[in-house]
Amino acid sequence: xxxxxxxxxxxxxxxxxxxxxxxxxxxxxxxxxxxxxxxxxxxxxxxxxxxxxxxxxxxxxxxxxxxxxxxxxxxxxxxxxxxxxxxxxxxxxxxxxxxxxxxxxxxxxxxxxxxxxxxxxxxxxxxxxxxxxxxxxxxxxxxxxxxxxxxxxxxxxxxxxxxxxxxxxxxxxxxxxxxxxxxxxxxxxxxxxxxxxxxxxxxxxxxxxxxxxxxxxxxxxxxxxxxxxxxxxxxxxxxxxxxxxxxxxxxxxxxxxxxxxxxxxxxxxxxxxxxxxxxxxxxxxxxxxxxxxxxxxxxxxxxxxxxxxxxxxxxxxxxxxxxxxxxxxxxxxxxxxxxxxxxxxxxxxxxxxxxxxxxxxxxxxxxxxxxxxxxxxxxxxxxxxxxxxxxxxxxxxxx
Numbered sequence: 001x002x003x004x005x006x007x008x009x010x011x012x013x014x015x016x017x018x019x020x021x022x023x024x025x026x027x028x029x030x031x032x033x034x035x036x037x038x039x040x041x042x043x044x045x046x047x048x049x050x051x052x053x054x055x056x057x058x059x060x061x062x063x064x065x066x067x068x069x070x071x072x073x074x075x076x077x078x079x080x081x082x083x084x085x086x087x088x089x090x091x092x093x094x095x096x097x098x099x100x101x102x103x104x105x106x107x108x109x110x111x112x113x114x115x116x117x118x119x120x121x122x123x124x125x126x127x128x129x130x131x132x133x134x135x136x137x138x139x140x141x142x143x144x145x146x147x148x149x150x151x152x153x154x155x156x157x158x159x160x161x162x163x164x165x166x167x168x169x170x171x172x173x174x175x176x177x178x179x180x181x182x183x184x185x186x187x188x189x190x191x192x193x194x195x196x197x198x199x200x201x202x203x204x205x206x207x208x209x210x211x212x213x214x215x216x217x218x219x220x221x222x223x224x225x226x227x228x229x230x231x232x233x234x235x236x237x238x239x240x241x242x243x244x245x246x247x248x249x250x251x252x253x254x255x256x257x258x259x260x261x262x263x264x265x266x267x268x269x270x271x272x273x274x275x276x277x278x279x280x281x282x283x284x285x286x287x288x289x290x291x292x293x294x295x296x297x298x299x300x301x302x303x304x305x306x307x308x309x310x311x312x313x314x315x316x317x318x319x320x321x322x323x324x325x326x327x328x329x330x331x332x333x334x335x336x337x338x339x340x341x342x343x344x345x346x347x348x349x350x351x352x353x354x355x356x357x358x359x360x361x362x363x364x365x366x367x368x369x370x371x372x373x374x375x376x377x378x379x380x381x382x383x384x385x386x387x388x389x390x391x392x393x394x395x396x397x398x399x
Contacts, residue, residue, distance in 0.1 A: 037251075038083055040258055042097045045070050067206045068098050087188045091179040093228040093250040095189060099202050103188050107209070111216035117223055118184040124231065125177045132170035139163035141342055150355050157355050162331075165338040169234070176229040176248070189226030197224040200253025226250065238327045239307075240299045243334060255279060269304075273297035288349045292340035295361065299333050302364040305371025329363070336360040 049070045074082065074097065082100050106112065141164060143149050149157070183189050195203035202225045210216035230246040237243055245252055259278050263271040276293040283289045303326070311322050336359070340349040353361075 037094055037254055038097075039079075041094070041254065042074070042079065042082065044258065045097050046073055049073065067204075068096075068202060070098060070101070087183050087186050088179060088226075091175055092248075093176070093179055093183065093226045094200055094254050095183075095226060095250065096200070096202060099189055099225055102191075102202075103186075106187070108213045108216035109187055111210070111213050111219075112187045112190045112221055114184050114187050114190075117190075117221075118181050121177060121184060121223075122181050125174050125181075128170045128173040128177070128231075132167055132174065135163050135167040135170065139167065141167075144339070144343065144352055145348055150351075154356065157352075158359070161335040161339050161352075161356075164342065165331075165335040168338050168342060169231075173229060173231050180223065180226055180228055183226040184223050189223050190221045191225060193220045193222050197222065198253065199224060199227045200250035201225075201257070235331075236327070238323050238330060240296065240303055240330050240333055243330060244296070269297050269301045272300055286344040287346035288340040288342070288344040291346065291349050292337040295333075295337050295340075295364075298361070298364045298368070302367040302371065303330075305376035306367050306374070307371075307376070309371045309374035309376030333360050333364070 045068075048068075049072070052066060052069055082097050085100060088095060139160060144160065144164070149160075189197075191197045191203050192207055194205065194207045196205045197203045210219060228248060228250050230249065233246040234243060237246060255275050255278075260271050260275045263274040265271050265274060273294065273296075276296050277290070280289040280293040283293075307326070311319055314322055336353070336356075339352050343349045343352060
């Protein structure tokens with residue numbers, strides 16, 4: 001396999017993932033999975049290869065295959081083939097060149113399962129699609145742009161952002177599940193479970209490729225490398241920080257790897273703000289994107305300060321109650337930020353937020369102030385052992 005870690009399948013099933021362009025959104029809104037993101041990743045992989053070669057020359061001896069390292073620099077034709085690979089060209093997910101190469105070089109593609117994993121992944125999509133149609137019909141977004149909406153009582157205006165964000169999640173769940181199914185149908189992104197693959201990044205453990213079809217068929221595979229959405233964890237994780245991790249997962253890996261880690265700041269909150277700013281730019285120039293994305297760092301700072309100041313002092317029962325309240329507020333924060341993402345214009349977004357008195361901004365500022373007054377540390381300095389991760393921790397992955 002030319003230095004690969006564990007090879008995925010490369011079934012010759014030329015299915016193009018469906019093109020999803022939901023009402024009110026463009027295909028590009030699904031995240032930076034297009035050519036530029038792929039080429040940024042490829043440039044980094046080539047740089048890693050050159051660095052490894054220089055270290056090898058300096059040390060005077062050759063090492064064995066390194067996990068995730070390219071065997072050589074791809075040619076122009078190979079680069080173009082990767083950039084325009086039919087898998088994920090419309091709706092993602094993002095994948096590295098190493099993942100693409102492993103798919104092409106799989107010696108026993110017929111041994112890699114695709115039908116059963118595809119059916120397991122696809123079954124919730126019809127339900128999510130029906131829920132999207134129902135919620136968007138009962139609570140149309142266009143109503144928020146009408147003057148009559150602002151004559152409604154405050155509780156009604158506050159409530160409206162909840163079904164709007166619900167419809168938003170349902171349509172993206174359908175789109176990303178369908179995109180993942182396109183990859184699974186082609187056997188793209190399958191690695192042995194023993195490789196412990198991460199969404200976007202691929203295998204984290206080295207394992208030898210199978211030497212025969214029988215050995216390949218005996219392995220257990222998963223498609224975590226191209227998993228783009230964890231619907232359960234998106235809805236039920238506790239913190240704003242975790243909510244980002246389980247949404248558009250392959251792109252989150254890309255943002256963390258190439259934007260967050262290279263941000264010109266040391267502070268977790270400032271690095272997150274830098275990442276959100278560039279993510280907003282990638283989505284487009286609509287002011288609503290910037291208003292929404294740049295509210296996230298404020299929420300991160302607020303939840304981090306207060307959690308580090310108070311949660312550890314509570315009893316186990318108190319911590320469980322804290323997590324439920326934290327989860328509720330996390331969902332309301334995302335409801336609030338979603339309105340900017342779907343209304344797009346500055347006028348419409350600020351008009352809606354003003355009608356509910358910028359409640360999440362004010363609440364986040366109050367929580368941040370309370371956390372600072374109580375001596376809470378910054379989010380980047382908290383010990384992970386004391387962090388609340390989910391209402392159902394067994395469902396979530398390690399950070």
